[in-house]
Amino acid sequence: MSMKPLEFDRRYGELDQVISAYVGMSADDSPDEPSGALRAYLRHTWHTRPWALATAEQQIRDYARNPPGRLRLSLGEFYPVPDVGLPEAEIQDWLFVIADHLKRSIEEGVVPPPAVPGTRWEWHARxxxxxxxxxxxxxxxxxxxxxxxxxxxxxxxxxxxxxxxxxxxxxxxxxxxxxxxxxxxxxxxxxxxxxxxxxxxxxxxxxxxxxxxxxxxxxxxxxxxxxxx
Structure with a gap:
C-alpha cells in the first residue's frame, strides 16, 4: 500500500524538494561544482528554511545508501526518483554528489547571495x-x-x-x-x-x-x- 503522507514526509519530504528543483534542468552536478538546479535550491533554502538543508542531506544520503528494490517501489513504500536525464546506474552516485554538496555548504557556511531566480522551481518557491x-x-x-x-x-x-x-x-x-x-x-x-x-x-x-x-x-x-x- 502507498505510504502515509506523514511517513513520506519524514523519510522523503525534503529529498522530494531537492529533486523537484531539477525539473526541466540538467542533473550535471560534479564533485567540484553543483548544478544550476542545486544552486537554486541552496540559494532559496538558505534564505527561507536553512534548517531544512541538514534534513535534505540526511534523507538523500540515506536513500542513496539504501536504494529501493522493485517490490517496494511497486508497493509505493519508497520514493521513486523522477527521470532527471541520467541512466539508472548513475543515480546512486549522483545522489551522493548532491549530499556532499549540501554537507559542504552547511559545514562551511557557504550561503549564496540573494539573486534573481535561476530556475522555474525557484521562481515558484520564491x-x-x-x-x-x-x-x-x-x-x-x-x-x-x-x-x-x-x-x-x-x-x-x-x-x-x-x-x-x-x-x-x-x-x-x-x-x-x-x-x-x-x-x-x-x-x-x-x-x-x-x-x-x-x-x-x-x-x-x-x-x-x-x-x-x-x-x-x-x-x-x-x-x-x-x-x-
Missing part, C-alpha cells in the same frame, strides 16, 4: 502566491473566462483570503525590487504561469506596478461589529 495568481487567473483561458484583465483581478480579490492578498502584494513589490528589464520580466511571469499579454496601454512592468498599487489600496470588508456605546 513567489508562490504570484504563481497561483498569474497561473490561475491569467492563463491562456483568461479571455474566455473574463471580459478583461480588471475583471480577472476583481474575481481574484473576491475569492481570496485577505492574508493571501497581502502576500501577493508583497510578492509583487519583491518582484519589482529585482529591477528586471522588460524581457527578463516577461520571462519571469511566463515561468510563473502568465500566458496573456498585459492590458493596453501598459507595458508588462507598468501593469505589474499598477497592480501592486491597486492591491495595496484594497481593504477587505470585515463588516461592522456590534456597537460598544
Amino acid at each position: 513567489f508562490p502566491e504570484l504563481g497561483q495568481f498569474l497561473g490561475g487567473w491569467f492563463s491562456q483561458d483568461m479571455p474566455d473566462e473574463f471580459p478583461d484583465h480588471d475583471a480577472a483581478v476583481r474575481d481574484y480579490i473576491a475569492t481570496t483570503a485577505p492574508q493571501l492578498l497581502a502576500r501577493l502584494t508583497g510578492e509583487l513589490h519583491e518582484l519589482r525590487a529585482l529591477d528586471l528589464d522588460e524581457s527578463a520580466c516577461a520571462l519571469a511571469v511566463a515561468e510563473l504561469g502568465m500566458e496573456v499579454e498585459p492590458p493596453r496601454p501598459y507595458s508588462l512592468k507598468g501593469w505589474l506596478a499598477h497592480l501592486a498599487d491597486a492591491l495595496n489600496g484594497f481593504q477587505a470588508d470585515y463588516g461592522t461589529g456590534p456597537s460598544t456605546a
Whole structure:
C-alpha cells in the first residue's frame, strides 16, 4: 500500500524538494561544482528554511545508501526518483554528489547571495502566491473566462483570503525590487504561469506596478461589529 503522507514526509519530504528543483534542468552536478538546479535550491533554502538543508542531506544520503528494490517501489513504500536525464546506474552516485554538496555548504557556511531566480522551481518557491495568481487567473483561458484583465483581478480579490492578498502584494513589490528589464520580466511571469499579454496601454512592468498599487489600496470588508456605546 502507498505510504502515509506523514511517513513520506519524514523519510522523503525534503529529498522530494531537492529533486523537484531539477525539473526541466540538467542533473550535471560534479564533485567540484553543483548544478544550476542545486544552486537554486541552496540559494532559496538558505534564505527561507536553512534548517531544512541538514534534513535534505540526511534523507538523500540515506536513500542513496539504501536504494529501493522493485517490490517496494511497486508497493509505493519508497520514493521513486523522477527521470532527471541520467541512466539508472548513475543515480546512486549522483545522489551522493548532491549530499556532499549540501554537507559542504552547511559545514562551511557557504550561503549564496540573494539573486534573481535561476530556475522555474525557484521562481515558484520564491513567489508562490504570484504563481497561483498569474497561473490561475491569467492563463491562456483568461479571455474566455473574463471580459478583461480588471475583471480577472476583481474575481481574484473576491475569492481570496485577505492574508493571501497581502502576500501577493508583497510578492509583487519583491518582484519589482529585482529591477528586471522588460524581457527578463516577461520571462519571469511566463515561468510563473502568465500566458496573456498585459492590458493596453501598459507595458508588462507598468501593469505589474499598477497592480501592486491597486492591491495595496484594497481593504477587505470585515463588516461592522456590534456597537460598544
